[in-house]
Amino acid sequence: FRTATLDPSPLTLGVSTTVLERESPGPNPVTAIFQDITDVERLEESNRRNERLGAVAALSASLAHEIKNPLASIQSAVEQLASGRVAAGDERVLRNLIVGQSQRLSRLLSEFIDFSGLEMGPRSDFDVGPLVDEALGLVRQHPEVQEVKYRVHRQGAAPVWGDRDLLHRALFNLLLNAGQFAGDGGTVLVEVSVLNHDGIDLSGGGGYAVRVSIEDDGPGIDANDLGRIFDPFYTKRKGGSGLGLAVVHRTVEAHDGSVYVEPVADGGARFVLLLPGRRQTS
């Protein structure tokens, strides 16, 4: 089959065929319509590229914005110190500001690297219960949650099929958020269970899902914010980066699981993770 065109570049052709039923004997005639869909394809590719570039631009703009303010404070403090016309008391304030803002920048960038470099490693079968305990052990060392009560409920084994390190980080972020928002004197309730209901099957082969729910008695989440909390850099927490839930979301996606917020009767927030389980080999 040949096309006669002056342009040597390859064409993408769409073809549709129709069989015409004939009453008289003999083979039915067939019509085939060839259509040059090269332009349609190019347009689609260009739209996809635009979407990708749009997302990259939005993310870069947010990152630049986050870096700009602390950097401007550092710059101004350094300039004032360099001018040599700073009162002794102010000098200490400026030095502390430089240290504080540099730490903030470095924390932001390492969290960003965690987010952007997130990659699914090799999967294995493991019980998510002990992993929750491990992540919680780390969270408990965080200075902001020293006065928070954490309680964990789990029944039996809850084996999942996943990347243990990534899930450790996701659980850490959720447990830390819960504690930070519960605040001093607050309580966080963690539940790990196995779902066997019909229709819930994340393992692709008649398996089951593991559910981890993390509920706190903090202020809860505004209905208006629900659609944005998983966006990178979206934060309402003083000193927050807004990258914690973005990491959680990417991790869960990579596992073909899901994460969502459930309404809680008397305020507070409940985050639910559904992860693909694996049938235990007996």
Ligand SMILES: Nc1ncnc2c1ncn2[C@@H]1O[C@H](COP(=O)(O)OP(=O)(O)O)[C@@H](O)[C@H]1O
């Ligand atoms: N347990 C929670 N209770 C109330 N709001 C929450 C909770 N977890 C997350 N959020 C909301 O989602 C935002 C984004 O969270 P996250 O991505 O972890 O970033 P950060 O902790 O740096 O603010 C928080 O600033 C807050 O507005």
Ligand SMILES: [Mg+2]
């Ligand atoms: Mg967080």
